[in-house]
Amino acid sequence: MSVETDPQLLPEDVLAPSPRSQLLHRALSHKGLLIGGFIVGTLILVALFAPLLAPHDPYAQSLAKRLLPPAWEAGGTWDHILGTDQVGRDYLSRLIYGTQVSLIIGFGAASVGLVIGVTLGVCAGYFGGWIDTVVSFVLTAQLALPGLLLAMALVFIIGPSVWVVIGIIGVLHWTYYLVVTRSATQRLKSQDFVAAANAMGASRWQVLRSEILPNVSSQIIVIFTFELGIAILAESSLSFLGVGIQPPIPSWGLMIAEGKQALFFRPSLVLFPGLMLFLLVIGANLLGDGLRDVTSPQGRN
Amino acid sequence: MFRYILQRGALALAVALVVSFATFMLLNFASDPASAIAGEDATQEVVERIRQAYGFDRPVLVRYFEWLGGVAQGNFGESYYWNKAVGQLVLERAPVTITLALSALFVTIVIAIPLGAMAALNPNSWADRFALTFAVSAQAMPNFWLGLLLIILFGVMVPILPISGDSTWQHFVLPAFVLGSSSVPAVMRLTRTGLIEVMESDYIRTARSKGYRGLSLLTRHAMRNALLPVVSVLAVQLGQKFGGSVITESVFAINGLGRLALQSILGSDIPTVQMLIFIFAITFVLMNLLADLLNAALDPRIRIG
Numbered sequence: 147m148s149v150e151t152d153p154q155l156l157p158e159d160v161l162a163p164s165p166r167s168q169l170l171h172r173a174l175s176h177k178g179l180l181i182g183g184f185i186v187g188t189l190i191l192v193a194l195f196a197p198l199l200a201p202h203d204p205y206a207q208s209l210a211k212r213l214l215p216p217a218w219e220a221g222g223t224w225d226h227i228l229g230t231d232q233v234g235r236d237y238l239s240r241l242i243y244g245t246q247v248s249l250i251i252g253f254g255a256a257s258v259g260l261v262i263g264v265t266l267g268v269c270a271g272y273f274g275g276w277i278d279t280v281v282s283f284v285l286t287a288q289l290a291l292p293g294l295l296l297a298m299a300l301v302f303i304i305g306p307s308v309w310v311v312i313g314i315i316g317v318l319h320w321t322y323y324l325v326v327t328r329s330a331t332q333r334l335k336s337q338d339f340v341a342a343a344n345a346m347g348a349s350r351w352q353v354l355r356s357e358i359l360p361n362v363s364s365q366i367i368v369i370f371t372f373e374l375g376i377a378i379l380a381e382s383s384l385s386f387l388g389v390g391i392q393p394p395i396p397s398w399g400l401m402i403a404e405g406k407q408a409l410f411f412r413p414s415l416v417l418f419p420g421l422m423l424f425l426l427v428i429g430a431n432l433l434g435d436g437l438r439d440v441t442s443p444q445g446r447n
Numbered sequence: 448m449f450r451y452i453l454q455r456g457a458l459a460l461a462v463a464l465v466v467s468f469a470t471f472m473l474l475n476f477a478s479d480p481a482s483a484i485a486g487e488d489a490t491q492e493v494v495e496r497i498r499q500a501y502g503f504d505r506p507v508l509v510r511y512f513e514w515l516g517g518v519a520q521g522n523f524g525e526s527y528y529w530n531k532a533v534g535q536l537v538l539e540r541a542p543v544t545i546t547l548a549l550s551a552l553f554v555t556i557v558i559a560i561p562l563g564a565m566a567a568l569n570p571n572s573w574a575d576r577f578a579l580t581f582a583v584s585a586q587a588m589p590n591f592w593l594g595l596l597l598i599i600l601f602g603v604m605v606p607i608l609p610i611s612g613d614s615t616w617q618h619f620v621l622p623a624f625v626l627g628s629s630s631v632p633a634v635m636r637l638t639r640t641g642l643i644e645v646m647e648s649d650y651i652r653t654a655r656s657k658g659y660r661g662l663s664l665l666t667r668h669a670m671r672n673a674l675l676p677v678v679s680v681l682a683v684q685l686g687q688k689f690g691g692s693v694i695t696e697s698v699f700a701i702n703g704l705g706r707l708a709l710q711s712i713l714g715s716d717i718p719t720v721q722m723l724i725f726i727f728a729i730t731f732v733l734m735n736l737l738a739d740l741l742n743a744a745l746d747p748r749i750r751i752g
Binding site for chain 2 (some may be wrong): 191286287289293296299304325375382387388416420423424432
């Protein structure tokens with residue numbers, strides 16, 4: 147139940163806090179949102195300041211220091227706190243730089259998907275008719291495609307690079323944006339303020355840009371946060387299978403694939419990058435859940 | 448009902464055609480099959496000769512309809528990489544993947560539905576919290592990483608299950624768990640919200656007043672209605688399991704369609720990749736069709752309204 151529709155509060159209208167401070171209050175008392183925001187925020191800072199935080203060059207190999215264990219195990223040194231990989235690269239530094247890879251691809255792919263999905267969704271919802279029919283059919287077809295398999299094939303054929311991975315994952319992940327913006331636009335279209343804008347002579351483009359889009363933006367942000375996690379997982383799967391980010395770039399999925407060669411001898415090589423992935427994705431999901439609860443309190447459960 | 452089936456069936460067929468066309472175009476524009484067959488060191492002349500011999504120099508539309516005509520007659524083309532008919536390759540590998548997908552679905556049902564019911568019967572209790580935390584964690588878990596963790600656990604610490612291969616039923620336990628767990632969050636949440644809604648309805652109150660309590664109330668009255676939407680989601684999830692088999696089969700070295708897909712991609716074997724994408728898409732479309740029809744059969748409002 148939202149505060150502004152509660153009749154008991156109406157006489158105290160003057161004293162009621164502004165919508166913005168209400169939103170802030172709700173956000174600050176939502177535990178999941180705070181935890182998710184903290185995790186994602188911290189990892190963004192880690193990515194930005196990677197050169198300052200990483201104790202070593204993530205690409206520097208050293209044959210003398212191959213497969214060192216973490217510092218707390220027998221044979222480990224504090225110079226390489228999380229040990230080294232098969233070619234003697236400092237694992238902590240690679241994990242830190244891996245944050246950059248995951249976040250760049252996550253934000254990039256989620257943005258590509260946003261542009262495609264929101265454009266199609268708003269157009270289908272606003273214009274309706276045959277445009278809606280065509281877009282719905284494209285949606286059904288897209289949902290039927292085995293996304294991971296197609297992404298693997300296309301990335302491998304076109305040639306794996308960070309930009310190709312961003313583009314392909316983005317092009318294959320827009321359905322969620324479409325479904326939500328389409329129904330939101332259909333609902334908004336019949337509202338009085340849209341009719342008022344039409345009556346005042348606003349063009350279709352103006353109505354879409356200044357009446358419809360601002361009112362679906364909070365839902366778009368929520369989906370973006372979820373898609374961030376989905377894209378990061380997709381990239382790690384591609385890289386793990388060898389058809390994504392290529393060596394020597396420190397992608398967590400690729401690091402897990404490389405660490406797999408020494409799975410029983412040095413399981414930490416598989417554990418650490420997986421933990422980082424798990425942490426980042428859980429952070430993004432908690433943040434998304436929280437933003438949804440806070441921006442649409444009546445939509446809980 | 449007949450009309451409804453016809454409509455759904457026509458839509459499914461149209462989707463299958465569009466998907467096959469789109470993948471054929473994408474794969475053929477993005478790749479050069481002739482140089483893939485010729486190998487990396489081949490001269491331009493050799494590549495050109497292969498292009499003509501295989502007919503890759505003809506327009507892509509002509510080749511698409513040729514492919515489609517072949518598929519309609521049960522001829523799925525030749526694999527360059529395996530030197531075999533694609534149809535035969537698929538038939539050899541399919542049973543393993545079907546076994547894996549069905550056992551994964553079984554795992555999903557066994558974990559997700561009791562967990563969702565437990566959460567719904569005591570909303571906001573520790574059980575509810577546990578179920579939600581489990582769902583959030585399972586959603587963030589990279590599938591391949593979960594597989595490797597289980598391999599470490601069962602390969603070194605408690606060696607009671609085989610960790611690689613597909614020769615006995617025990618080999619399917621861990622892969623089915625990994626593949627099945629990815630559907631648990633969605634099915635669990637749906638069971639939970641469905642059951643919470645049903646438990647607040649009038650007919651459950653009536654049943655309660657007639658003295659039904661506990662398990663008999665749940666199984667005889669509440670579950671039947673709460674599980675209506677779950678049944679159709681399970682069908683859709685089963686369709687997705689085939690695409691999801693790529694990762695699980697690679698991690699556990701299972702020789703099914705998913706591993707075949709990865710091997711064919713790495714070998715630039717476009718006909719096999721094309722066919723596998725088509726088969727996975729068709730499976731998904733058929734499962735969706737099944738879900739729609741199940742829904743209509745179970746809920747008269749859909750087929751009449």
